[in-house]
Amino acid sequence: MSYPIAEEVVEKTIDEVEDKVTPWEVIGHSDTGIDYDKLIRRFGSSKISPDLIARIESIIKKPVHHFIRRGIFFSHRDLDFILTAYEQKKPFFLYTGRGPSSEAMHLGHLIPFIMTKWLQDAFDVPLVIQMTDDEKFLWKDITIEEANKYAYENAKDIIACGFDLTKTFIFSDFDYMGQCPNFYRNICRIQKCVTFNQVKGIFGFTESDSIGKIAFPAIEAAPSLSSSFPSIFGEKLQQEYPCLIPCAIDQDPYFRMARDVAPRLNFPKPVLIHSTFFPALQGSKSKMSASDSNSSIFLTDSPKDIKTKINKYAFSGGKESIEEHRAKGGDCAVDVSFQYLRFFMDDDERLEQIRQDYSSGKLLTGELKKILIEVLQTLVSQHQERRKEVTMDLVQQYMTPRQLHFRY
Structure with missing residues (x-):
């Protein structure tokens, strides 16, 4: 006896299985990993088109980075807006980050920093780099002291990428929160605009998650607001400067939330460019892990x-x-x-x-x-x-709140 209806249902279910992409978990269902075209449609971002690449090259008067040429950075949100601001000689800044969960970074961790370094040089703009040691304390089985130590060790690897000291501010959430009231005020502004139901829908939180995890997305969103950095942009900022965020696409949920909140607070929406995922050595279906030394090449490897x-x-x-x-x-x-x-x-x-x-x-x-x-x-x-060559004294220079160099 045959059961064609049952077979049809099973086939449809398998076909409709979606890749799982969150800031904490990435699962692809094909041999080549994530279906990025489907992810663009699902997330509602836009593909970086040949026309957009041509526009970038026309503006900066040189070829784009091979990450963009090869589709490694493949998706964006409102990149045209930043390009127009640059053409009009209006200031903007870069923001990216690192969640320090171990002393050693691997090759996959370098990708956003290589892209950000190229953007900083190409557009001659200031950059803020957030070390989310608070996030790693909340999600990992490590102490606050360990997470903060990892932030400083990872900062050495980030500085070794060649970022310009006069244009770059690196900060630990644990340390900067106490130094800058404006940062915490912006976090609270964002938190007040987002309901528990909304944050559950965006991030998949459940009632068993700690309130620290539920509150954290606002902390990652706040650096996209220039008023979070009065030492860089001035205490009496006349208007918010727009922000461009290079990141892997699993970080997009944070900034979808930020882009929803920004207009209600009279802030510009953060602009994003997204990268694909760097595969584990075992293949695109596997996940790299800082706790598995055989899943990737680490920057400490001989x-x-x-x-x-x-x-x-x-x-x-x-x-x-x-x-x-x-x-x-x-x-x-x-x-x-x-x-x-x-x-x-x-x-x-x-x-x-x-x-x-x-x-x-x-x-x-x-x-x-x-x-x-x-x-x-x-x-x-x-x-x-x-x-x-990166001493702790040099790390402290990068992590000291101060005015940064602006092109305009």
């Missing part, structure tokens, strides 16, 4: 560590045998080594040649991994050398 991890754990899109691989070629869409090269090899022509060679079977998996190992060993060792 050249030997990098070689071992790539050779042992990097998910391959190659075939079962050399003969089959030569005949059918590899799948770059799922091959982690190739995906990592998309992020960290800036030579477009060489990357395209590698893609063609691997897809055709001319390049073997071991040879592809060897190329990646060399790229990452160089990148990580150079980062480690720069980090050695």
